Structure formats: structure tokens, C-alpha cells
Amino acid sequence: MDLPAHCLTLYRVRARFAETDLMGVIHHAAFLGYLEAGRIEYLRRRGMTYLSWAEQGVHLAVVETWIRHRRPVFFDDVISVEVRLVELGRVKARFEYKLTVLRGATAELVAQGATLLACVDSVQKPRRIPPEAIFTLTEAETVGAELLG
Numbered sequence: 001m002d003l004p005a006h007c008l009t010l011y012r013v014r015a016r017f018a019e020t021d022l023m024g025v026i027h028h029a030a031f032l033g034y035l036e037a038g039r040i041e042y043l044r045r046r047g048m049t050y051l052s053w054a055e056q057g058v059h060l061a062v063v064e065t066w067i068r069h070r071r072p073v074f075f076d077d078v079i080s081v082e083v084r085l086v087e088l089g090r091v092k093a094r095f096e097y098k099l100t101v102l103r104g105a106t107a108e109l110v111a112q113g114a115t116l117l118a119c120v121d122s123v124q125k126p127r128r129i130p131p132e133a134i135f136t137l138t139e140a141e142t143v144g145a146e147l148l149g
Contacts, residue, residue, distance in 0.1 A: 007085035025072040038081040064116035
């Protein structure tokens with residue numbers, strides 16, 4: 001399925017002190033949370049909450065993750081998470097991510113990532129992505145952006 005260019009969300013989150021390691025940088029495990037927060041925001045900006053899907057027995061289970069760390073992120077940095085839906089099949093959806101931090105007058109790429117999700121029902125059995133979910137995943141944003149965290 002060819003996906004429209006508007007299958008993109010920019011989400012901002014502030015790096016928290018609790019996410020730092022002994023070197024004073026954001027621990028690599030925290031990046032998984034940034035990817036998830038970006039995906040949830042991707043849905044929210046399209047007028048859908050993940051909870052409402054879950055209540056209908058539609059879940060997107062993460063089956064694969066990949067992150068490449070390029071630069072350190074420090075406490076209180078504002079991270080811009082670009083979330084792009086790049087693949088949508090019958091059961092699976094793939095998102096790609098670019099994480100940047102504004103330092104001075106330039107935005108530095110600090111990490112890239114990808115997640116592969118499989119649609120499952122309430123007992124974790126694979127199922128087709130319902131038509132209404134495909135519509136939501138591929139429509140343009142309808143709700144505004146804001147800094148969270």
C-alpha cells in the first residue's frame with residue numbers, strides 16, 4: 001500500500017532527570033519510551049486513542065524494534081520525535097523515527113529507529129487490521145501539537 005506523505009507526526013518531549021545514567025546522559029532504554037510516546041501521539045493527532053482501540057479488541061503489539069544512537073541526549077533537552085508510518089499490510093504496520101535535539105541554532109540528529117507492530121486481538125491472536133484502523137492510520141492529523149512531558 002502506498003502511503004500518503006501526511007502519515008507523519010512530530011512530537012516533542014523533554015528529557016527527564018530520572019532517565020539519565022551515571023554519565024549524565026539519557027539512558028539508551030529511555031528511547032523505547034520516546035518511540036512509544038510518539039506512536040501514541042500519532043494516533044491521538046488523528047482523533048483516536050490507543051485505549052479506544054483496545055476496548056474494541058484491537059491491539060498493535062510490538063514485534064520488532066531497532067534504534068541507532070548517534071549523539072548523547074542530556075537532562076532537560078527537548079527531543080523532537082518524528083514518527084512516520086512507512087508500511088501498512090494486512091496484519092503489520094512499520095513506523096520509522098528520527099529523534100533530534102535543538103542545540104544552538106541547529107537541530108542535531110541524536111537517534112533513528114523503527115518498530116514493527118502486529119495487529120492482535122484481546123487474546124494475542126493475530127488478526128487483520130480493521131478497515132477503520134487503516135483509515136485512522138492513513139489519514140491526516142486532525143488534532144494540534146503541543147509539548148508534553
